[in-house]
Amino acid sequence: MKNRKWVAMLLAGGKGTRLNQLTNTIVKPAVPFGGKYRIIDFALSNCKNSGVETVGILTQYRPQALHAHLGHISYWNFYNRYGSLTILPPYQRDNEGVGWYEGTSHAVFQNIDFIEQHSPDYVLILSADQIYKMDYSLMLKQHIETNSDCTIAVVEVPWEDAHRFGILEIDETTYKIKDFVEKPVKPTSNLASMGIYIFKWPVLKEYLIQEEQKEFTHRDFGMDIIPAMLHDGLGLYAYYFNRYWKDVGTVHSFWEANLDLLDKQKNIFLQNTEWRIHTVENNEPPLYLDEKAKVHHSLVSEGCQISGTIEQSVLFKGVKVGKGARIKNAVILPDTIVEENVWIENAVIGSQSLIKQGVIIVSRNPAEHIMVVGNRETVDIMIEEDNLPVNKLKTVISY
Template identity: 40%
Template sequence: MSSLFIYDKAEKVLVMLLAGGQGERLYPLTKDRAKPAVPFGGIYRIIDFPLSNCLNSGLKKISVLTQYKSYSLDRHLRIGWNIGNYELGEFIESIPPQKRTSDLWYQGTADAVYQNIYVLERERPEKVLILAGDHIYKMDYRELIAFHESKQAEVTIPCLEVPLHEANRFGIVSINNDLQITDFVEKPPHPRPIPSNPNVALVSMGIYLFNTEVLVKQVIGDAKQDTSHDFGKNIIPSMISNSRLFAYIFNDKNNKAVKYWRDIGTLDAYWDANMDLVQVEPIFNLYDTSWPIRTYYERYPPAKTVFSELFPGGRCGMVLNSLVSNGCIISGARVEKSVISPNVRIEDHSEVYDSIIMDGVRIGKNVKIRNTIIDKSVIVPDGKQIGYNPEEDARQFTVTEKGIVVVPKELPLL
């Protein structure tokens, strides 16, 4: 059976989307919100990308397992993703820790599933697709499921090649000629390259497709042991020698020359992924109507630029190589290579370069901003400079290894 075969039994697959991580490496963007709820690309939240993949793949039974700081995530799901018909077996539901088996919160990815075995008992799916809520990519999960069935697999893990110097952030997968997994090591300090290319390694994308009976047996067995209760660290390595595990080579639906998958678990990775979107030929395609990315956002009027006084010292609203969302007014200011979220106002003679400006930010007159992430509802006073004086920025804000300045949500600036 070809992996291009379109799987037509979506009602037999339950998606469990893990959205409960604390997101410490994205702090302060995660100070008041869960990592999957962090805004991305102007109008989206990170979780919109795996959820859109599910809908585009015909998968409409989705349980989102939440945990820390879930208010804004729950609200986004309730308002923006309340689109299924439960009578037809369609739902996107947010499930906090049930604590059915202990008083503890989720202790790891496998424990999150273990604590929600009741959901599996209620829905009785044939297969369970486990997704992470903090990755940006496009995948048709039907092709993954078809591949899984063609191999008579018990577990299938989507994989892709990454440069060897980056691979220690992921689970490293070894396979035979039939794509069966022969070894799996989670985040080794010295990753093993693939045999055909010493410069790349085959890594797990953090997605797992299980036969339900196999999944239940594994998480119950793991719960009885003193482990990290994690799929990558514990469950998958323990199954290598006695189970049918296969690697599915990522088939990108982004329709670009290079496969696009981003784990945006750090501030620098988050900034990089947003900057990917403002290139003249962006390597991640938001404009492909054949694979739409769905979201919810407020009904603001169209974006507007005002003033065209081109004489020396005049005011000119100008936007270059940027994403500008609805409700924005660029009033006599210059914006270049930046992502501007809804309802942002930038006043006369201000300049914004290589930055991410989130909802409701107000930027005063004669402001200069570069290499900066400004979270929601910050008011930047007239004459303020951010991203130009590293020592001054470090005294007030978070500054990343790459030198990106991060201004927290609603922070009063002087």
């Protein structure tokens, strides 16, 4: 369903502090995922596949790698006579300083002029840090049929995770939203907002302007805009989503989402194979396994050179693993070198890092702790979860 009367605003500027060392050099949406992709590829591909032809990408924190990735625009084929993909960083307005984005709704408010250029009937708000396949046109169809002022995509999450999300209570018959609380201390429901919204543009514009006039505001959709609409009696409806979805806002969820690709029932790339996830191709040489290499139930990408043992792991492009090395239940990001006789288990290793010969990086309790090495780090001493040297806390952290 193509509709030139809607535009998407993709929020891609957050620091991603809960990913800690993995975002010390790049913004979270640019973090590699699944062996060859970046996290933002999912939202972008969903837009392309759903017929959303005009997308504004709001960037801010450490955007260089993300901008370079987005520069290969032909991979998403947004640029045509009807639409475009536009990067929208903060910029100086009038004689004031740079108008930094101070919250999710504030970021959209700062780009009202961009939206107005396209004169849409509806605006789709998206987060750039989630793993899922979704046809937004079906959500728009429900939005139009219910004459909703705002439609929120929702998914059921484990009760123990509910406090991390905006939680809704709805009418089970009509799906009309009765209550919404952002990150409640004691959730009364496990029906969570996915951070995906469709608004009538005139309604959203009014509330964005109204929010900026308040003295005290978080400038946030979940904290301010949605509760204000509910308070004023507007029609807000939930759109149920019951397929794979993962918010990769923490190191543990990022690790889990990558290892989910080893499970046929959870592997998002094996689901709805016609709904392609697009990315920039790196033109790497073929994977090389020497006579000592052993690979079991893993994803190993192009450009890798393997001489050790790989079990239940995801290795990104250009990773090199030396003889005698053992990698298990681990995610190794691009162009990292693992030297001989290294043992890595229940860990995430950042991009372009060097793990020196004989080093051990192991978590004994992955349900509670995941070992993490940052990007462009060198680890040259033995490290285990229960014996973490103080002088290496900035390099390797247990989560």
